[in-house]
Amino acid sequence: MLFIKNTMTQQQKYREVLKLIKEIDDDIYMSKIADFAKRKQKYLYESFSLEIEIDNQIENDFERFIKEKIIETEEETTLRLDEIYYEYQLWFKNTHAIVLKCPSRKELKLNITKVFGDKAVSNNKNEWNGLKINEAK
Numbered sequence: 001m002l003f004i005k006n007t008m009t010q011q012q013k014y015r016e017v018l019k020l021i022k023e024i025d026d027d028i029y030m031s032k033i034a035d036f037a038k039r040k041q042k043y044l045y046e047s048f049s050l051e052i053e054i055d056n057q058i059e060n061d062f063e064r065f066i067k068e069k070i071i072e073t074e075e076e077t078t079l080r081l082d083e084i085y086y087e088y089q090l091w092f093k094n095t096h097a098i099v100l101k102c103p104s105r106k107e108l109k110l111n112i113t114k115v116f117g118d119k120a121v122s123n124n125k126n127e128w129n130g131l132k133i134n135e136a137k
Contacts, residue, residue: 062111071134081126
């Protein structure tokens, strides 16, 4: 019977074992990174979806506010953006149970202009003729 002499020294065996352990650790570490990346991706997707949902809700809020609170009139009235925004802030706080930041005056102005752009006062783009706040609702 032939015996093959083991030519590896104890130190070489130790290095080989350490190398295998490092490879296993690297695999474990990479799988943890992959798991983290998957969780982060899911979180970002859910956050993005929620952000889109909130943006859509706010767009619907502008439409609802305009329908409920701003009325066209034949009277010689002028409605200023300051007045509209004040009413919008009150309406927004009363409408939302959750704490959301009220959209800016600029966003409100863009939506008012979309709907009533032709009624804007020619020398002042922050006023509209023939509009007033509906105090009934």
